[in-house]
Amino acid sequence: MSISVKNISKSFKKVNAVNDVSFEVKEGELFGLIGPDGAGKTTIFRILTTLLFADKGAVTVAGFDVVDDYKEIRNNVGYMPGKFSLYQDLTVEENLEFFATIFGTTIEENYDLIKDIYIQIEPFKKRRAGKLSGGMKQKLALCCALIHKPKVLFLDEPTTGVDPVSRKEFWQMLKRLQQKGITILVSTPYMDEAALCDRIALIQGGKILQIDTPHEITKHYPKKIYDVSADNMYLLIESLKNFDHQYSVYPFGEFVHYTDNRADFNPQELQQYLEARNHQNIKIKITKTTIEDTFMELAK
Amino acid sequence: MKRFIGFIKKEFYHIFRDKRSLFILFGMPVAQILLFGFAITNEINNVDIAIFDKSNDVTTQEIIHKISASKYFSIKQNITNEADIETVFQKGKVHAVLVFENDFKKNLTKDNSAKVHIITDATDPNTANSITNYISAIIGSYRKEINKDISIEYQIDTKTRMVYNPELKSVFMFVPGVMTIILMLVSAMMTSISITREKELGTMEVLLVSPLKPFQVIVGKVIPYIFLSIINAIVIVLLSIFVFEMPIQGSLFLLALESVFFIITSLSLGILISTISATQQTAMMISLMGLMLPTILLSGFIFPISSMPFPLQVISNIIPAKWFILILKGIMLKGVGLFFIWKETLILIGMTLFFIALSVKKYKIRLE
């Protein structure tokens, strides 16, 4: 086990930030911690990287205990906290050199690890980090976290606030890194990114809702979901909510995800109900359950 | 109009609900008025002086009694030989020495004139002036008393001498003080800001999760400021020598050494401030309000400590700047060596070690 988290809890004053959380990350796995702001992701990261003490529970990273052997962990992990934490007034090159030096290595030594990423920002190597775009800062921060060839990589919300193109490229980079044998723990609020991980833990309000592979996790959703659409979204939602047997009604873009209370639900019945309420252009069909559907159901 | 009033109402809510702004609005002015009121005084109170009475007769005793009875002076020491005058000034124990000539009473009754010598330590020229004037006034009023019932007036001839600063240049007083303030400002405030900036930006987290030992982080932060402060100190000294023609009577080496001690004290104070500040703004506020202001008021830089009420005098003892200014004045103006300022030096070193130990203890290797 590369990372082992057993029953950790952490409170700040009156707030329960983390509540009896347990999970494990295998060596070489790309594990995602998925949840919105305030779910407890950053607190968990800080406990795992030895920056905070948990009130209860035990954690080991790469075989070292976070309390007793914190020095070993600090020597062997790469950490990219939110906001990227780069030195704004140092250049790209200077930032990288600094982090290489404090980890007792050089840029050349592990260059092959960061090469794919670094060549994208290399043309800007003399530019001050503060003047880089969000996507470039992200890439630089990743290089700085990797430069000492860590066994485990902790990335706390690395794609928040970054444009979709950079986000996609970032995940491609993570996949390539995974092939080099690095264990990666990522946190993100974006459900679509969850699908790119080997396994994910859904977290909300300091509690873990479910842990599984992206594919299997949707199997935890107990019902069939139907895409329903009509001309007037608002009135459609109101009608569906007023339907006696509705279990959940959530807007999902063009469609509304509808689930019914009953196991033997016949969509025809719904069609008639909606027609009776003068909805135009009614469409009802079964749809694939997504991670987001699962999250919302488990979070209720 | 209503919108405007609604807006003002909101502003009042903000002020009264923010504990910090309440403190600044009400707590600080009161504290400052009290502090300024008591600390800033040009009067003198209980100034320590020494007496060299070569006559030891009734008249001199009467004059001495009158002086010690006044609230302005307190007789610290009786000197019995000439060489002691220099010593007692170097040790900084008294601000003035009053010398009565031999056969004072006899000269007064025989020649109608006797001499008194007022020697004042002018490293603080304003106080020196006051001291001289007050003593002269007391002697003058004694003279009037004894002249009441006689026809030929007695004359008491007062000669005054200012030592260490004969021209009463105020720059001599300011240079040690300014040097102290600048060293403290650069070292303490800049260090605390530098460390808290790292915390604010979030890069501190990354540094912690690295092989860099916490103490390496601190020492690394502090070293550039040591160099800058030393350069500052050198520039100030050079300017005072060449532009203000201030003499450096004592050993430059000793001056440098003591300055380094003080710089290290200030730096450790800066580190201490950074351990209790989360933001750069807080660090700056604490440096200015909690460090600068008391230093300027209570270190003896401008306002003589001896004239302050007793509680303030006690507080001034824990301000490192106070001791450093004494050391600087001693070396620069009086030319004394370690022998005379060993006590102050020891206190300074003690403070340095204490603050270093405290900041090391408080420096967190974790975020909480």
Added chain:
Amino acid sequence: MKNNNVIEVENLTKKFGDFTAVNSISFEVKKGEIFGFLGANGAGKTTAMKMLIGIGKPTSGKAQVADFDVLTHPEEIKKNIGYMSQKFALYDDLTVKENITFFGGIYGLSRAKIKEKRSELVAELGLGDILNELVGSLPLGWKQKLSFSIALLHDPIIVFLDEPTGGVDPITRRQFWEMIYKSSNNGTTIFVTTHYMDEAEYCDRVSIMVDGKIEALDTPKNLKKKYEAENMNEVFLKLARG
């Protein structure tokens, strides 16, 4: 209102020295529409929006909001629109009630009107228990809903929402969009910027800005067809790649 357009923009441009942040954009927004104004960070969205709400001066071009010109009558515009800023912009150290009263006053509502609106909000959002709580102690979802409602206190014909759903959980986000649907159904025009591409699907029409220019302007359905994409995120990626 002429043409039923709440917003009319014609070749609107904003330059900062040499740098052109908004490059001659043109579009209209119809009454009651939910209009999504999309684009990556730095594409020029915020700059463009600032001009529309009367706090940024255009370098050239024309724009009219609620029939008022942005260059000559920005103050009139401000009186007629609602605005919800990115950070939800409520006063954390004032209570819910005090926030409502304050903003009501700023928008020029009479005391009676504020009271009426307050009761409405209490009923609609279920604020009864938290009316006297400091906003700072509320969870993010509540702040968001409150902020939106406050932007609508004075019944503006159009409300501008700047990245209104940042960081909030999926359920709360949807509840928020349901509030938007309801408003739109009542006739309020909604102008929303977001970088959550999946939210773009909730809009009637969207425009996508890339490097200061509008590169796409249509309904989500049509855009997906045009770019052969399964969702708006893919549309955006294909657009951005050029």
